[in-house]
Amino acid sequence: MKPKTSVLPLDECDEVLDEWYKEVCYYGGMVEYYPIEGSYVLLDTPMQIWDQIKSFLDAEMKNMNVKKCHFPLTSEVDSWADVLKKSMYPYLRKWIRFPSHLPLKLNQWCNAPRHKLINPTPFLRCREFMWQEGHGAFATKKEAYVDLLKVLEMYRRLYEELLAVPVLLGRKSDNEKLVGGLYSTSAQVFIPESGHGVEGASAHCLGQTYAKTFNILFEDKNGEKAMVWQTSWDLNTTAIGLMLMIHGDDKGLVLPPRVAPVQVVVIPEICQGVDAKRIYDACEDIALNLERSSFCVEVEKRRNIPLSTRHTLWERKGVPLRIQIGPAQLDNNTAVLVRRDDGCKKSVSRDSLADDVHAILEDIQGSLFKKAKTKRDSCVEEVEDWAQFLKALKKRRLVLAPWCDEEGVEMDIKRRSDGLAKHFGTPFSQPPMSLGTLCFASGKLAKSWSYWTWTSC
Secondary structure, three states, rough: OOOOOOOOHHHHHHHHHHHHHHHHHHHHHHHHHOOOOOOEOOOOHHHHHHHHHHHHHHHHHHHHOOOOOOOOOOOOOOOOHHHHHHHHHHHHHHHHHHHHHHEEEEEEEEEEEEEOOOOOOOOEOEEEEEEEEEEEEEHHHHHHHHHHHHHHHHHHHHHHHHOOOOOEEEEEEEEOOOOOOEEEEEEEEEEEEEEEEEEEEEEEEEEEEEHHHHOOOEEOOOOOOEOOEEEEEHHHHEHHHHHHHHHOOEOOOOOOOOOOOOOOOEEEEEOOOOOOOHHHHHHHHHHHHHHHOOOOOEEEEOOOOOHHHHHHHHHHOOEEEEEOHHHHHHHHOEEEEOOOOOOOOOEHHHHHHHHHHHHHHHHHHHHHHHHHHHHHHEEEEEEOHHHHHHHHHHHEEEEEEOOOOOOHHHHHHHHHHOOOOOEEEEEOOOOOOOOOOEEEOOOOOOOEEEEEEEEEO
């Protein structure tokens, strides 16, 4: 398997990382390749992970009073705006009449085609992807803004608490915002190995543009017709790919315990001269007891492959914890626990096994997030002028720079960097800025700190 990291020049590292990622997906049992370029058969593991994502978001959206729906995707549509025009927004016009109808918040889970396909990659760039698409209609701009922040917080918690992936929440530039919208926000993920930034989820304030286009009106408290304020938000199976990219290592997948379909695998350590049945029976008992404690457990039952190969195969699949049981463990009433994230081994009493497994899995979940966040934060480089910016960008750093937040300046930054620089969001959590700080690119007064990365993958 290709290594995740490399001492090659940065431009060659992209190819190595891409090959590593595709091998991890294939040998980790995530996908099978399909005859049509960019199409993949998703196997049980990613489908179960997607179910976990759906369950998390459904519960959060239920608390936000978001209703479920499903609109047809007609064969004639070729853009997101067409979907709205031909499918969804005419019905909002029908359903919204009075203030009591607001806020109206809808969400649908569906599949969608990708119209532009460059360098197809499992989960990250597929011909077809699964996604969640939410829409909101509100009586006031303030209500729309407050709800949008709740959506972003929901996405942050999904990534950081479930997938153990750190994200940066911020506002996209006007050049990057959704066409026709008032402004766009996003949850961004930085890939330290490549220096690329990838959008993990997005949330848009559409303002009243579409309300005006589709005549979505309600009768306000004064009895006058008023246009609604709208939002939209979405997340897709890119989330799975980002999780694999962030946590995987040279051995294969590393899955966070909270989404791993198999959290624990019990492996019998069989050798000549021992009672194999006794060991297998002990492994089955351990699995049954852990399942009663709500853990997802599997027993390794294959006998036609070497023991070392079995360990390697489970490592490739990213199972968070291995339990090894051999003759010595049977005699001592113990079990050997092996963590997937760092390889540490620990011998524990089988009498307290459930408690020990719970503690280790929680520690793995926290450690994965802490490691990923520390690695990302170590890539942040603060700059003040253009020369520093270019130097940091070419090192594939996550560049933080003071910016005047002007569309023309952003386009000029892309031109002057030969298309290599990409605006990665203006963070909501702003570092202090001294009075009179100048934009790194234009020399004008800076309005905010913004992140920039190498062009996104």
